[in-house]
Amino acid sequence: MIFICDKTKLQDAIAIAQKAITGKSTMPILEGLYIEANKNTLTLIGSDKDVSIETKLEADVLKEGKIVVDAKIFGEIIRKLPNSEVKIETLENNSIQISCEKSVFNLVHMNSEEFPGLPQINENIIFGIPQNLLRNMIKGTSFAVAQDETRPILQGILFEVENSKLNLVALDGYRLALKSELIDTNNTINAVIPGKTLNEVAKILEDNECVVSITFTTNHILFNLGNTKVISRLLEGEFIKYNALLPQDYKLLVTVDKQAIQNGIERASLMAKDGNSNLIKFDINDDAIVITSNSQLGKVREEVSANMQGEGMQIAFNSKYLLDVLKNMEDGEVEMELTSSISPCIIKNKNAENSKYLVLPVRLVK
The missing domain is CATH 3.10.150.10 (DNA Polymerase III, subunit A, domain 2)
Structure with missing residues (x-):
């Protein structure tokens, strides 16, 4: 096998195929990257049996062939080569020679026949x-x-x-x-x-x-x-x-500026790092959400303006779970649907119907 290709394109293809190589397989061959040179196309495959990634790139193939090389070391070598053309050819003693400008590496390769084939999938596009x-x-x-x-x-x-x-x-x-x-x-x-x-x-x-x-x-x-x-x-x-987990009714609807409540929770959570619960409390009343957190570190009080429809309520959450949700919401305003201090809270974008999140509250010991 002999081929010449652009270093940057090869590096990008290796990075994609490597995403499937976890290093947790019991089969040594799956630590490797499968490379096949055929008709001016290079095919690279990484696999851990559960996931396989195949990617193709153009190359000047002078002699067709296929090999498997250690993905980690091969990826490191290519990444550190100059940004120029790379020539790779197989030698007689189960090794390949990698040449780029004045750099020459010899690297042992594995037998490509041992590499498991990809599952056969009939691509009648669904x-x-x-x-x-x-x-x-x-x-x-x-x-x-x-x-x-x-x-x-x-x-x-x-x-x-x-x-x-x-x-x-x-x-x-x-x-x-x-x-x-x-x-x-x-x-x-x-x-x-x-x-x-x-x-x-x-x-x-x-x-x-x-x-x-x-x-x-x-x-x-x-x-x-x-x-x-x-x-x-x-x-x-x-x-x-x-x-069945998503409540159909609620007793309190709170509309609030997404960034304002996210910032308030982030600041309150600084005091909530005591233990693993990341506990923060909401006191929702009079068109405002008062966010508090007490721990051995100290205490904090944040207040965020909100629009309320329904009776006020006190409820506690793991701040991490709320922040994970808010960071993934695209709207400027979010709606929170609440039923009680022990019932799930539903969070939605106010103006978009394409997202719905449920967060369970933390039960407060009275």
Whole structure:
């Protein structure tokens, strides 16, 4: 195998494929990056069995072939080379030579035959969605994915398509995040994708309206971004019936400036770092939210103007959960729907219907 290509383009392709290499696999071959040179195209694949990323770039292929190289060291070598053309060729003793200007590296490679093949997916495109839209939906839900491994299904994000609408849903037992967008499809889909996969997909997606094509099989999802494909296994099991968790009624509706309440909570949370509860208290009355926090560090009082419809209320929250929600909301004003000090709080954008968040309060010991 012999090929010549631009260093920067090769570095970018390595960075994309490497996102699938976790270093946690028991198979040494999966520490490697699969490289195939064929018809003036380089194909790079990284995989950890659960997620595989394939990306292609142009190259001047003088002799076709395929190898697997240690992803970490190969990536470091290419990154530190001068910004020039790189020539890579295989030598007889299971090694490759990497040349760029006056730099020459020899690196041992592995047998490409041992690298597991990608799952075969028939790409009869199920639907497409603009990259920036999907990226925002992932960003707006992935923070609520469960981190503990006791309920594996909650380590994923529900991908639900019905009535030409895509819903992404994540929940971890303390909060729930739901993002919805209308899409052009008549299909009905219900699948759970590992949260870590979608986070890597979000890093590859660009902030433009180019369409990413999405194909589902029984066990896998494929994201096709043109030169790059991401294939992930789906999580097994039933996702929680999230609609049943969302209260339909409320007794108090509070409309508040998003940035004002976010700033108030951030300042109040400085005193709430005692223990892990990050406890802050809301006293909602007289068209204002008084935010307080007491701990061994001291105490704080913040007041934020708000519009109230309903009876006043006292309620406490983990400040981290509220801030995670507010940081992902796009509207200038947000609405909080409250029922009691022990009932879930629903937070929505005032002027946009595409997001809904649920945060459980912290019960106060009286």
